[in-house]
Amino acid sequence: MPEGVKVINRLKNLSGISDLIYSLIAIIIALLIGAVLIFVSGYNVIDAYYNLFYGAFGNIYNLSQTLLKTTPLIFTGLAVAIGFKTGLFNIGGEGQLYWGALATAIVALTFSNLNSFILIPLSLLAGALVGGIWGAIPGYLRAKTGAHEVITTIMLNYIGILATTFLLKNYFKEPGPVDQTALIPEAARLTELIPYTRLTWAIFLGVFVIIIIDLLFKKTSLGYDLQAVGENPAAAEYAGIRPEKMIVFSMIISGAVAGLAGSTMVMGVLHRFITNFSPGYGFTGIAVAVLGRNKPWGVLLAALLFGALEAGGMSMQLFAKIPMDLMTIVQGLVILFVAAPALIQILSEVFKKSRGGGYSE
């Protein structure tokens, strides 16, 4: 059999492995490398991973903390996945969520005399709208000038964070040493599901947005057009779809969803806008989307996993004194492994050989 055919067959076998198993293997390798790092640094691996697991799922409170950390990741992960569907890599979630958060806080404070039924949707809408506008910029630049969105979105992250800080400090700051707005009115706050956990129904909003985006891609012609551009821009154009338009649309939707991450943080957790509040939800969203294989429901599962790593990581740091940055390492490794289809193939062949005595063909 010629070498080329072999490679094609290999890739065919590969797509036969279900996405879920594939992602699981990537997580397991990442956690194993994490274990090696913990061991080499002189910590107890079992102690570390026990605290990680217990901190994420051990009791109702810990579970609620996992879900709390999951919520923004659903939005930022979904935002990255939406871009991917159109062949775009939106690394700008961080900037988009800062704009969403600031817009939400301003609207909630400006219209504080409205009742919840109007104020909550209005505040959410503001976050999505402004996040969408910030997302539209790199989309437009990509469509019109070809400027690669990976670089422009990263630059727009810096600019977005600086710009929201500037606006806050000069126009919306509450008197005092901390750069933050006043607290938003009760009417704009999301109610807690379990008292004292800060876990609100924002997580259901996340699931709702997942359903909407899933329907968008599966059932609507816009969703079809967006994906067609992602799969083959030239063919899409031949079929009468305007790739430029779809690129801008995709980035608007993506930015709007990332903006909602900021909105729900302000309305459910912080109850105000504070500078530098995000510990990098926009970037973790990249790992979430890659691990979820850019499928909306995959994003939900991946967000749960990273939410658990985040919550568990905090208790690991607290009780086993192991730096939480290990979770960032795991995220990076997961992205690398999921991005590398041939690696899993090679591993599974090695595995087969070691079991089957060399009969791998």
Added chain:
Amino acid sequence: MNDVISTIFNINTLAAAIRMATPIALAAMGGAFSERSGIINIGLEGMILIGAFAGVLGSFYTGSPWFGVFLAMVAGGLLGAIFALFTIKFKADHVVAGVGLNILTLGFTTWLMQILWGSRGTSPNVNGLKEISIPVLKDIPVIGKLLGTQSPLVYLMFILVFSGWVLLFKTPLGLRIRITGEHPEAADTLGINIKGIQYFSVILSGILSGLGGVYLSLGHLNWFSMNMSAGRGYMALAANIFGQWNPLGGLAASFLFSFTDAIQMRLQSLNIGIASELIQMLPYLLTIVVLAGAVVRSRPPEALGKHYETGK
């Protein structure tokens, strides 16, 4: 107003811009090699960061900043090798793998900093590189002020960028690198070892970025801080595109970025009534403007970002 202009646009700002261009120009040249061979290298950011960290690590344990420089090149090269392995052998999407690598490096350097020195913020102070004066050069007016007394890495950068240009455009190896990224099928037919060329180019890009990184930590400072690269890898990538995948062009573009950055820093210190947040935006805005304006006439290597399998 005249005061402001004379404080900003003077020879010291230019000298600062030359200093600050050094890490970006080195990484941009790394990007040029990698992309000329067909591999998109978003991982430059992580390679700069690991270089900055390894440099401090080396200087911390041996007391010698030059050992730090050596370690930075080794670490950058290693990261380049890992990136090459994933993109070439494991067929990872270049952009996704690059972003993964950057996140991994950020986590890894911060983790190590906390394990070794108990702080996520900054490392302890170590021995940095001393500036050197070039005898005759330093006495020439203007040029002496700009280039007479600089960090040795600044001089090294000029030498390397020029050598890199020679290597890429005037030698058989450079021709092979360019053919590999332009037309791998043709390169294959000519008997060029495509994967070998790509491994070489990506590892070289890691070494150069690592060297750029160590300039950040030991060049005119003497410590490492969390996420020290702060987007310079992405700026380098933009500079590489603006510079037409040519080390000399990349140097010119890097100088443009760093000049803006130098002006930005001066404006901040002047306290002229413009909010510091707005001033700090300048280099990032410039990167976007340059990228959006430049692509009209740049053409990336034909096979950039594609996976090529011999005989397919």
